[in-house]
Amino acid sequence: MDLREFRVFLAIAERGSLSGAARRLRVSQPAVSQTVAALEQQVGVELLERSSTGVRLTEAGVVLAGEARAVLARYEQALSAVGRFALSADTRLRVGVPLELPPGLLPSAFAALAGSHPRTRTEVRHLTSAAQLDALRDGDLELGLLRSHPMDSDFDAMLVVEEPLGVLLSASDQRSDSAGVRLEKLAGLDWLAFARADSPPWFDEVNAVLRSHGVDPGPAVPPGQFLIAEVKFAAVSSGQAFAFAPRDWSQPLPAGVLWTPLVGSPLIRRTWATWPADSRRRDLAALIAHLDPLDPPAA
Amino acid sequence: MDLREFRVFLAIAERGSLSGAARRLRVSQPAVSQTVAALEQQVGVELLERSSTGVRLTEAGVVLAGEARAVLARYEQALSAVGRFALSADTRLRVGVPLELPPGLLPSAFAALAGSHPRTRTEVRHLTSAAQLDALRDGDLELGLLRSHPMDSDFDAMLVVEEPLGVLLSASDQRSDSAGVRLEKLAGLDWLAFARADSPPWFDEVNAVLRSHGVDPGPAVPPGQFLIAEVKFAAVSSGQAFAFAPRDWSQPLPAGVLWTPLVGSPLIRRTWATWPADSRRRDLAALIAHLDPLDPPAA
DNA sequence: GGGGGCCGATAAGGAGGGCTTATGGCGGAC
DNA sequence: GTCCGCCATAAGCCCTCCTTATCGGCCCCC
Incomplete structure (x- = not known):
């Protein structure tokens, strides 16, 4: 008697598999299995043809998918209709x-x-x-x-978001090969860090990874103070320091600074x-x- | 996120009170109160004007009631659309x-x-x-x-159904007055009974009530054997027996037989x-x- | 004017639906 | 042949929603 079953069923229809729908809905696969089974029992028809490679909608399933979409759309419309009265x-x-x-x-x-x-x-x-x-x-x-x-x-x-971090290095740096750079090779350079107080768990994680690879963190940064990109670039291109950065850097890198992946992706920023x-x-x-x-x- | 809230809200709208909706939905009044409060929080608007005499829909409530009816209708339509595939x-x-x-x-x-x-x-x-x-x-x-x-x-x-039973008595019987007949006055007449095995709990209830009012049950009836109406009428009009019957008797009573309510409604057939x-x-x-x-x- | 009755709100406890993890059977891919 | 991903089932847990109990407010009626 509720829309939850419709949402689950539509997720199945769009993904073509119970497991896929489960991932999309962030629930476990058995939950999806049970929900669609209950729905089938309610309407009294098989909605899915199961196979070991996935599922396909039956004829009744195709009809219900269309109906379910209409019901959910009507439901959303109902809620938004009163939205204009909202404070x-x-x-x-x-x-x-x-x-x-x-x-x-x-x-x-x-x-x-x-x-x-x-x-x-x-x-x-x-x-x-x-x-x-x-x-x-x-x-x-x-x-x-x-x-x-x-x-x-x-x-x-x-x-x-999960972003595997690479490093920004001087273009003249010799530490990397075609696969990227190994974290332990960075020993001796300064990490262009941020203040621990700004995000303690993440700072501690980075530090622990650095230490376990024999890299000493660089000088501390005062809380709330971020290094603007230009400062980072200057420090990196001098060959004295490195910075972590995701592959999809939002701005173009200046000449003299290169982004290099880390071998084994030891750091994933979430x-x-x-x-x-x-x-x-x-x-x-x-x-x-x-x-x-x-x-x-x-x- | 579900239709239950809509159903509750519509019940409120139709009955004009939370208590009334609760009775109609066969749930307790606090359940209705909580459900509609949750709905109001979701849409971010007051849907009801509460008073001690009941509730009235606000402007937003009127709009939502219409929308909710449409959603539920669409939902029913969705289920019946696949119904034609049912076995x-x-x-x-x-x-x-x-x-x-x-x-x-x-x-x-x-x-x-x-x-x-x-x-x-x-x-x-x-x-x-x-x-x-x-x-x-x-x-x-x-x-x-x-x-x-x-x-x-x-x-x-x-x-x-709850039917307060009265009795069928001979038209010449003198036991009743304007308020009806008292059960204990029936002592001495035969109860035109049914077999205990046909419905033991109900039979036992009637018997217990009869005994507590000093009335002896009449002769037993074999299981599965019902007295057809004409036989009952004959026995009643003779003045020897009585039968219980609800006010809304399905067929006209013959001359010589009258239906009389029981004072205090000691027997309610459910x-x-x-x-x-x-x-x-x-x-x-x-x-x-x-x-x-x-x-x-x-x- | 005071008490009874009905209204709705709130608190606290309990049952069940729906989630979880664990496990099994099946079929396709390598 | 083995492995991996698919879906189904089982058993246990949690959270939602229900329950009962109780309260304050208002009307009505005596």
């Missing part, structure tokens, strides 16, 4: 973001949000992970993008969307859905 | 009924069922309560109308719709819904 105090959506987010991530999510919730105005605030957590707790932020899982039951979190667990805002939920890497808006 | 083996619905059901109950429910499930063919079988239970257990019946609650977790049951708890048949569910005295099809 306007809620239409500001404040999002905290760290430096160096994959280009395109926020613009596409915001664009999708503008379509479904045209009255929501998004505000972006560049903040460190620690500052975002504080702001979320104080109600000064509706959504954060953190460099570590909040580890706090007051918050829900979803992994949004970004978690984080929001108060008790939030019921629908525009927030929609934005989160659009950030979901397993539920691409393109689908 | 045809399921289209026979066998219903067991006792003697002396309120006139109109089954015809109106069957008519409503024919509208929503035109492919379902209903079959009525006159059976005693005990025989119906056996048939339900054997899969020979989809629905029973019993004179007692099945008291068995294999079955679900819903109270369908009829329970009873079906296998594991049944998922949608046509059965629809028929049960149409039998629901708290959810009149007229609404």
